[in-house]
Each structure stands twice: as structure tokens, then as C-alpha cells.
Amino acid sequence: MVPLQGIRTLSELSFGDEGDLFLLLSAKESATTRAGQPLWLLTFRDETREIEVAIWADSPWFETCQRDWKIGDFFKVRASLRDSRWGPTLDIRKIRPVRESDREAGFDPAKYLSASPVAQDQLYDELRKLASERMEPSALRNLTEHILEQERDTLLTLPGSRSYHHVYPGGWLEHTRSVAEICLFLADQYHRQYPDLQPPLDRDLVLAGGILHDIGKLRELDCSPVQTAYSADGALLGHAILGRDMVREAAQATGLSGERLLRLEHIIVSHQEAGENGASKPPMFPEALIVHYADAIDTKFAIMRRILVEDRGDGPLTSDRNLLRHALFRGSGQVAD
Structure with missing residues (x-):
């Protein structure tokens, strides 16, 4: 696992990396597993990308998520990036609402209101x-x-x-x-x-x-x-x-x-x-x-x-867990003569 390197963005993480991140909760849905157990399906994002996270019933964050976490809230998160059967996700180690003091570490809520790259x-x-x-x-x-x-x-x-x-x-x-x-x-x-x-x-x-x-x-x-x-x-x-x-x-x-x-x-x-x-x-x-x-x-x-911008894999193919439901070929990165 790559050591912590201060505040990072989602796009800077590779699989196995752990980092401290400022994230916006942009979606929250309740769901159940096939066995009937409750869970929360969350979407977090920063200025570089978004990522889906499942909060399972046995998670230490489940009750807090259910009771307190609201769409539009900002969090400071310590988590590692991993690949799951549904695509990239985060394993959360620590999480708390952002504080005013976090601005000194670079937190700026305006960064999270994404828009088209053209005015x-x-x-x-x-x-x-x-x-x-x-x-x-x-x-x-x-x-x-x-x-x-x-x-x-x-x-x-x-x-x-x-x-x-x-x-x-x-x-x-x-x-x-x-x-x-x-x-x-x-x-x-x-x-x-x-x-x-x-x-x-x-x-x-x-x-x-x-x-x-x-x-x-x-x-x-x-x-x-x-x-x-x-x-x-x-x-x-x-x-x-x-x-x-x-x-x-x-x-x-x-x-x-x-x-x-x-x-x-x-x-x-x-x-x-x-x-x-x-x-x-x-x-x-x-x-x-x-x-x-x-x-x-x-x-x-x-x-x-x-997909090509956000996929964090190393090989010539992206993950097939994406909106197109198949892998994309990005190549070896070597330029032919």
C-alpha cells in the first residue's frame, strides 16, 4: 500500500493506494442485498471524478450514514482505492464532516460544483x-x-x-x-x-x-x-x-x-x-x-x-465494469515508429 501523501484527489489514487480526500456526497440510495440485508449506495465526488461506495449493514458507518449523512454534505475521508465486481470503490478507514479549519489544508467547496469545460x-x-x-x-x-x-x-x-x-x-x-x-x-x-x-x-x-x-x-x-x-x-x-x-x-x-x-x-x-x-x-x-x-x-x-480518464488500472485494457459493460483498449503507451 502506498503511504499517505497528504490531501489527494480521487484521480491521483491507483488501486491499493490510501489517501486523505475531501469528498462531496452527491447521491444516496437505500437498497437491500439478495439476502434481504439493508445497505446504502453512495456516490462521492471531488473535482476530478466520482466514485460509488456501498455502506453495508455490518459497516461501522451504517447507522451514522442512515441518520446523518445528507446529499450535499462534504466529508474528509481516509480511504483506499480498490477494484470490486461493480467497479472501482473506496474502503473507508475514517470519515467525518469537513470543518472550517480544513480550508487551511486546501478544502474549497467551489471546486466540487463541476461544469462543462466550455463556458x-x-x-x-x-x-x-x-x-x-x-x-x-x-x-x-x-x-x-x-x-x-x-x-x-x-x-x-x-x-x-x-x-x-x-x-x-x-x-x-x-x-x-x-x-x-x-x-x-x-x-x-x-x-x-x-x-x-x-x-x-x-x-x-x-x-x-x-x-x-x-x-x-x-x-x-x-x-x-x-x-x-x-x-x-x-x-x-x-x-x-x-x-x-x-x-x-x-x-x-x-x-x-x-x-x-x-x-x-x-x-x-x-x-x-x-x-x-x-x-x-x-x-x-x-x-x-x-x-x-x-x-x-x-x-x-x-x-x-x-472511462479512459477515470480508469486507474495499469494494463492495456480498462476494467469492463463501466457504463459500456466492456473493457476499452488504451494500449501500451508506446508510440510506434
Whole structure:
């Protein structure tokens, strides 16, 4: 075991290392084992990464956790990092709430409020420009701009998801800008490649769908600086249906109607994988197919990046206990000639 080295971050720990850490409790759920024993599933995070910890019924921290530990609380923790069947976790040796005196050791609560690496205002402005400068004047453009203008303040802090990808304030904007740019690239590519397509590829519909595909997350997620949870509407309906509802409401205010509105609604309800991921229909025309795959590649690329950044193993492969459920190859680190 590596000796203690003062206050460390989660990303600095390798398996077997023990360190003192300042951590934020960002999620807490009660659960039971297969044998019916209670446990708490916790998520701690610092400015570098987050990690899940199980507090079992026989843990010395179980009763204190149940009674006193609250989401949004900060702790000073002495723990070692180890790999478990569910992925990296911490074995806690000591834990207590942070004190004012901990600031002298470098504790700063502002570090734990993660956000997109790109400024939210910049992301929002770039997304607005995609709508205002890359779409032709139409009711479709009016609807897209109307929603972005109406929801600006919330979009600046909205995460991309609760726990899957872009899970930080501004994550929705970061993901959506990327999806919209991918949509434009693919729409231009296939418009050139298949000029005989009937009906012709609707480039503006692809872009509007890319911008609005996840707009229902405004109603699906309840967010605070330290926690994102599902709203009742989100849990019962999901963001695809809620997004279609928002588009229908905006259509009444902006005059979009007819088949173009129907196609935009279909893009929103079909953009995810079918089944448990939420789509009620598969993509049924080319514009919907483009948005579906633009969303999928950006989502999975963000997840893959997160795994490669956070996995602390030594070998050429990461652990397979991650959101993708398979190992990633990072190589030997040697550069070939």
C-alpha cells in the first residue's frame, strides 16, 4: 500500500493506494442485498471524478450514514482505492464532516460544483447561431429559436443526463451543440451523395431535430448544484414524450404545422434506441436516422472518454465494469515508429 501523501484527489489514487480526500456526497440510495440485508449506495465526488461506495449493514458507518449523512454534505475521508465486481470503490478507514479549519489544508467547496469545460454562455450562443444562421427563415426555425430563447436560463445549467453522460451543469448544451454539428455534417454529406433522394433530404429538419432531440430533459430532470433526480413526469413519461409535448406547445405559438411538425415530433420520439432506452418508434425516414446516430455517437464517445480518464488500472485494457459493460483498449503507451 502506498503511504499517505497528504490531501489527494480521487484521480491521483491507483488501486491499493490510501489517501486523505475531501469528498462531496452527491447521491444516496437505500437498497437491500439478495439476502434481504439493508445497505446504502453512495456516490462521492471531488473535482476530478466520482466514485460509488456501498455502506453495508455490518459497516461501522451504517447507522451514522442512515441518520446523518445528507446529499450535499462534504466529508474528509481516509480511504483506499480498490477494484470490486461493480467497479472501482473506496474502503473507508475514517470519515467525518469537513470543518472550517480544513480550508487551511486546501478544502474549497467551489471546486466540487463541476461544469462543462466550455463556458455555458459560449455553448448557448453557438447553439443559437446554428439555428439563426444555418437554417432558412421558416416556421421551423422560428420554433427552434423560440424554445431556445424561452428556456435559456435553465439550459445554461442543465446536465446532459442524470447519470449516463455529460452529467454536469452545461452538459446539455455541450452534448446538443455537438449533436447539431454532427447532424449538419451528415446532412450535407448525404445531400451531396444522394441528390436523387425523394423527397429531398430536409437539412433544416435534421438541424432542428439535433437541437431539440433532448429538449424534454428540461421537464424530465430536477437539478440542483449537487444532485440531479427525475421529476415525476420524467420518471413516468421520459424526455422523448415530454420533448414532443414541448414542441407541440411551441408550434401553436410559432405557426409550425402539417407534415413538417409531424416529422419533427417523430425525430424526437425515435432518437433513442428502441425498448428500455425510451424510443417508442424506430427512425422511419432519413432525417430521423441521422439524428439518432448523431446522438448515439456523441453520447458513447463522451462515455468512452470518461472511462479512459477515470480508469486507474495499469494494463492495456480498462476494467469492463463501466457504463459500456466492456473493457476499452488504451494500449501500451508506446508510440510506434
